[in-house]
Amino acid sequence: MTVQPIRLFGDPVLRTPADPVVDFDKELRNLVRDLVETMQDEGGAGLAAPQLGVGLRVFTFDVDDVVGHIVNPVLSFPDEEEQDGPEGCLSIPGIYIDTKRRQNVVANGFNEHGDPIQLVGTGLMSRCVQHETDHLDGVLFLDRLDAASRKDAMKQIRAAEWYDAAKPPLIKESPHGRGIFGLGR
Numbered sequence: 001m002t003v004q005p006i007r008l009f010g011d012p013v014l015r016t017p018a019d020p021v022v023d024f025d026k027e028l029r030n031l032v033r034d035l036v037e038t039m040q041d042e043g044g045a046g047l048a049a050p051q052l053g054v055g056l057r058v059f060t061f062d063v064d065d066v067v068g069h070i071v072n073p074v075l076s077f078p079d080e081e082e083q084d085g086p087e088g089c090l091s092i093p094g095i096y097i098d099t100k101r102r103q104n105v106v107a108n109g110f111n112e113h114g115d116p117i118q119l120v121g122t123g124l125m126s127r128c129v130q131h132e133t134d135h136l137d138g139v140l141f142l143d144r145l146d147a148a149s150r151k152d153a154m155k156q157i158r159a160a161e162w163y164d165a166a167k168p169p170l171i172k173e174s175p176h177g178r179g180i181f182g183l184g185r
């Protein structure tokens with residue numbers, strides 16, 4: 001288990017939908033350990049496998065001292081309540097933009113051993129679960145912003161020292177309608 005480098009905005013792996021996990025083997029458990037260790041080393045609230053360059057549907061979370069992981073998550077929303085607040089991403093360092101998400105979420109999936117689990121999230125945990133599940137679909141929180149906020153975010157990103165102009169990023173429209181659903185730190 002080791003801290004791994006995090007892929008940054010502009011890396012195509014962040015725009016590639018991840019594959020469902022089929023084998024709940026030692027390799028998966030090593031991946032979960034790498035995700036937890038890297039997430040905690042960076043002080044993040046969550047980390048998805050594509051951010052380490054691995055195209056599998058698994059993410060870890062660390063919200064209000066609740067640390068865990070979920071494999072092959074499927075989200076549902078128990079109500080219509082929304083939240084709005086600053087959201088960031090370890091793959092887009094230093095950029096925080098108010099992003100609308102659902103206040104409550106239920107994630108059904110599996111643990112690293114293949115046992116079914118259910119994760120019920122509210123507030124920041126709900127934001128985290130939506131943000132990380134988006135990563136598994138190749139979606140970034142920028143995609144959830146309205147046009148003005150996205151323009152502001154892109155301006156900040158272009159000015160960021162980590163930004164590589166040689167790898168132009170792709171912003172896509174949210175398939176779910178803007179600003180409803182996504183994570184924070």
Ligand SMILES: [Zn+2]
Pocket residue numbers: 088089090091131135183
């Ligand atoms: Zn992220």
